[in-house]
Amino acid sequence: MNVTDLFISEEITIKEAIKKLDQTAKKVLLITKDKFLKGIITDGDIRRWILINGSLNEKVKMIMNNNPIYLRKEEAWQAKDIMKKKSIEAIPIVNEEEEIIKVIFWKDSYNENLKIDNFFNNPVVIMAGGKGTRLHPLTKVFPKPLVPIGDIPIVERIIDRFVCFGCKRFYLTINYKKNLIKAYFNDLDKDYVIEYVEEEKPLGTGGSLYLLKNKLKETFFISNCDTLIDENYYKMLQFHRQKENKITVIASLKFFTVPYGVIELDDKSIIKNIIEKPECSYLVNTGMYILEPETLQDIPDNEFYHITDLVEKYIKKGERVGAYPISEEAWLDMGQFNEMNNMIEKLEL
Numbered sequence: 627m628n629v630t631d632l633f634i635s636e637e638i639t640i641k642e643a644i645k646k647l648d649q650t651a652k653k654v655l656l657i658t659k660d661k662f663l664k665g666i667i668t669d670g671d672i673r674r675w676i677l678i679n680g681s682l683n684e685k686v687k688m689i690m691n692n693n694p695i696y697l698r699k700e701e702a703w704q705a706k707d708i709m710k711k712k713s714i715e716a717i718p719i720v721n722e723e724e725e726i727i728k729v730i731f732w733k734d735s736y737n738e739n740l741k742i743d744n745f746f747n748n749p750v751v752i753m754a755g756g757k758g759t760r761l762h763p764l765t766k767v768f769p770k771p772l773v774p775i776g777d778i779p780i781v782e783r784i785i786d787r788f789v790c791f792g793c794k795r796f797y798l799t800i801n802y803k804k805n806l807i808k809a810y811f812n813d814l815d816k817d818y819v820i821e822y823v824e825e826e827k828p829l830g831t832g833g834s835l836y837l838l839k840n841k842l843k844e845t846f847f848i849s850n851c852d853t854l855i856d857e858n859y860y861k862m863l864q865f866h867r868q869k870e871n872k873i874t875v876i877a878s879l880k881f882f883t884v885p886y887g888v889i890e891l892d893d894k895s896i897i898k899n900i901i902e903k904p905e906c907s908y909l910v911n912t913g914m915y916i917l918e919p920e921t922l923q924d925i926p927d928n929e930f931y932h933i934t935d936l937v938e939k940y941i942k943k944g945e946r947v948g949a950y951p952i953s954e955e956a957w958l959d960m961g962q963f964n965e966m967n968n969m970i971e972k973l974e975l
Contacts, residue, residue, distance in 0.1 A: 629728050633658045636665065636687035640675060641907065643667055643686045644879065648955040652731065654716045657690050661725040663718055665690035669953060676879065676951045682907055696720055705730045744860040745792030749842055754781055754851040755801035755825050755834065769803040771851040772810055773960065779810065780960055781851050785818065788847070791859045794818045797841075799834040801825040826928075831913075833931035839922045848933065850913035854958040862950050866916040871948040872940055873921060876914040878957035882906050909949055912957045916950075 631650055634643060636657045646655055647669055657665040667690045675689050676682075696718040697705060705717050715732045754771040771781035778786075785796055800807050800822055811820050821841075825834045831850070845866065847859070855876060866874040883905045890899040915933060924936060940947050 627652075629656075629726060632656045632729060633661075633726075634667075634686065635659075636690065637685055639683050640672060640680070640686055640689065641682040641881075641905075644672060644682070644953065645881075647672070648953050651955060652716065652729075654729075655686075656718060656726060656729070657686060658726065663694060663696055663720065663724070663726050665692045666694035666718075667691065673951050676909070677949075694718065696726075698722075699727065702730065706736060744858070746860060746863055747792050747794055748844060748863065749795045749797060749846040750785075750788050750793050751797045751799065751823075751835070751838065751842075751846060751848045752781060752784060752851050753831050753834075753848065754798045754807060755804075755828065756851070768806055771798070771807055775960065780854070781807075782814075783854060784849055784851065787854065787856075788859065789818055793847075796820045797823050797838060799823040799825060799829075801828055828930065829928070830930045830932045830935075832925060832933035832936055833929055835922055836925040836927045836929075839925070842919045842922060845916060845918055848915040848917060852960045853913045854960075855912060855914055855952065856956045856958065857952050862916060865950050866948070869946065869948050871916070871946045872918050873937055873945075874916040874948045874950050875937065876912045876916075876952060877909040877949040878912050878952050878954055880908055880910045880954055882908070909951060910957075912952070912959075 627650065632652060632655050634646060634655050634657055636659075638646075643655060647653065653669045655667050656663060657667060665687075667686050671689045671691065680689070695708065695712060695714065697708070697720070699719055699721050702719050705719075709715070709717055709730075709732050717730050718726050719728045719730060721727050752771075754769070756770060772779040774780075775783055781798070788796070794817070796818060798807065798811075798820055801824070804822070804824060808822060823834050823837050832848075835848075845863070849855075857876075862874070862876060883903055885903060888901045888904050889897055890901065892898050911934070915937075921936065921940070924939065925931060937947055
C-alpha cells in the first residue's frame with residue numbers, strides 16, 4: 627500500500643472517511659494538505675462520534691486529532707517505544723520538509739502484542755446448535771459450526787480469535803449433529819477447554835443459556851457460530867465495563883443504497899425534492915454480545931428464547947443496554963452462501 631492511500635482532506639464527510647477506513651483496513655487515516663500532516667482520524671474517533679449520535683454527514687475536521695504524534699525520519703527508531711508508551715497502533719514519519727513519507731504500523735512491524743493487559747480470560751459462549759438451513763445442502767452433511775472456511779471450520783476460527791486475547795474457557799451450545807462437533811474437538815490438539823451445553827430440543831439463540839445459570843459467575847461473551855469479528859475484544863470488554871452495561875450488543879455500521887429516486891413531499895403533497903439513490907446507514911446487530919452473569923436469571927427454563935428477546939426485555943425495564951459500533955469490514959458473516967464466499971475472499975484463503 628502506498629502511504630498516499632491513507633491521505634484524506636479535512637473537508638470530506640465522516641461517512642466518506644468510514645468507507646476509506648474500510649477500503650484501507652488500517653484503522654487510521656491521515657488528514658493532509660499537500661503531503662503535510664494536519665491531523666489523524668481513527669476508528670476509535672468515529673466510534674465515539676457514533677455513540678453520541680453524531681451526524682455522519684459532518685466533516686472529519688469535527689472529530690480529527692489536530693495534534694497527532696509523529697516522528698521525523700531520523701527519529702523513526704523511537705517508534706516502537708513511543709507506540710508502546712502511548713498505546714497507539716500507527717505513527718507517521720516525515721522528512722526534512724515535514725512531508726509524510728511513510729507510516730509505521732505496529733501490527734506490520736513488530737511480532738508481539740501492543741499491550742500485555744490486552745489479555746483477559748472471561749468465558750465465551752458460542753451458539754452452535756442450529757441447523758444452518760440457509761446453507762443446505764452443505765449442512766445436511768455436517769453442522770454449520772464445522773463448515774470449513776479455508777481449511778479450518780468456522781467455529782474453530784471464532785475460538786482462535788478469542789484465544790488470541792487470552793480466553794481459554796468456551797461453552798458450545800449444541801443440538802443438531804452434536805456428536806460430529808464433539809468428535810472434531812475431541813481429536814483436536816488445543817490449549818483451551820470446551821464444555822458442551824446440550825439442548826434436548828432447539829431453544830433459539832438464547833434459550834440454552836438457562837443451563838449456565840449456576841456456572842457463569844462473571845462477565846461473558848456470546849457469539850453466533852457463523853460470525854467472525856475482526857476487532858479488539860479487549861476494548862469491547864473495557865467499553866462494556868466502563869458503561870456499566872448489563873448487555874452490550876456488538877453492532878456493525880452498514881450502508882444501504884436505495885436504488886431509486888426518493889421523493890420528498892411538503893404538507894400539501896407537493897414535491898419538494900427528488901433524491902437520486904440516497905444512501906442510508908444503520909447499526910446492525912452482528913450476533914456478538916457481552917453480558918453480565920445476573921442476566922441469566924431472566925432466561926426462562928427450557929423454553930425457545932432468543933437473545934434479542936432478552937435485549938428487548940431489558941430495554942423495557944430500563945436496564946443499561948449499550949452498543950459497541952464496529953466497521954462494516956470488521957464483521958464477517960457466513961449465514962448464506964454469498965456471505966460465506968465473501969468471508970473466504972476477505973480472509974484471503
